[in-house]
Every structure is written in structure tokens, then in C-alpha cells.
Amino acid sequence: DAGVTQSPTHLIKTRGQQVTLRCSPKSGHDTVSWYQQALGQGPQFIFQYYEEEERQRGNFPDRFSGHQFPNYSSELNVNALLLGDSALYLCASRAAEAQAQYNEQFFGPGTRLTVL
């Protein structure tokens, strides 16, 4: 059973460019969240997708946008890249459950984005 997968592993862009990062959730999972982890910091929540809609958003500008596809995979798009966008971008997936139970989020290995 494959876990959460992300592509690409590493990416180098220049300021002002646009980037798309991809995430495939763990089998059986339908909810995807994205986190940004700057160097030396803890991950920060960007947004969460469920049923192809953005359900919750963290404190990130509109330059950060996302999409979820019918197969539950997701993309994170960042426009007009800034030097400060350099970070490890983590994707996490979980199953949305009907029962009153908290389901664990599983994290992918991340995409390392460097903005020059």
C-alpha cells in the first residue's frame, strides 16, 4: 500500500515564476491538506481539500491556490514566487469518516522548493 506521494522531490524557480506541486493521497483517503515548512520552523497549514473544494485555509495569500481532482489527488499552485516561498511543502491525507472519530493524517516526504 503506497503512502502519500508527492512530486517533484525538488524544484528550483526564480522570483516571479509560478509553480505547481502534486500530491497523491494514501489509498482510501479522500481529504488532502498542504503545509509549508520553512527552514528551522514547524509546518504551517496552507489549506485543506475535501470533495474537490477548499474546506479550510490558513493565513496564506491568494497567490497560494489549490485543486483536488475526482481521484482525490491534489495540486498546490503558487503564483508570483517570492524568495520567502522557499520551503519544504508537505502534503497530508486522511480519510473523512462518518463515525465520530478523529482520523490520523499521513504525511508525504515533501517537495523542496527553492526560489532564486
Added chain:
Amino acid sequence: AQSVTQPDIHITVSEGASLELRCNYSYGATPYLFWYVQSPGQGLQLLLKYFSGDTLVQGIKGFEAEFKRSQSSFNLRKPSVHWSDAAEYFCAVGARDILTGGGNKLTFGTGTQLKVEL
């Protein structure tokens, strides 16, 4: 708003010694609390979690954590550290999605870097 504080940025212990990593949280209701470990270049692996019930929770790799509501703390412990435990450790607090019942966003601390001396 929920928040997590990990007061120790770096900790160094000798192999075989005991370990305690501190975590304090701020959350308006009963929190969901987590400890994750991250090795260099890797994603996050869940060590243990607290939802309710017994305040002492056991996790993988011999780790345990104790939830103390009065102190708003959720400290991670291990009786005997192994060299392979060297990594960065993150405490996180999670909210519950009222609509779906599932987990909502996680708020992480800034992490504690653990170094193990042989």
C-alpha cells in the same frame, strides 16, 4: 487560536540516557495532541497521539507522552535513547472538523532538534 510552544530548540543526550521533550499548548477546548518525528529530508512520522481517556499514551519506538491539562502540557519521554532517535521532533495540536468529524488543521510547534552522543 490554537498554538504550541516547544521551549527547547536543541537538546543533546547520551545514548542510553532518558529523554524528555517539552510541549505546551494553547487551545480553547479539549485538544487533540500529537508528537511527530522528522528525519533529515523526510516527511513527518506520527509517534503518538492523545484524544481522550488515559492521560499517559504510548507510541511507537518506545516513546510515551503524558497529557497534563492543568499545565497545558504534553511532554514526550523515552527511558533510554538510541542513536537512531536523533531527529527533529514536533508537537502539534489539532482541531476537530465539526462537519465531517475528522481532523482539521494541525498547528505545530517550532520543533526540538535532538542530538544523541555515543
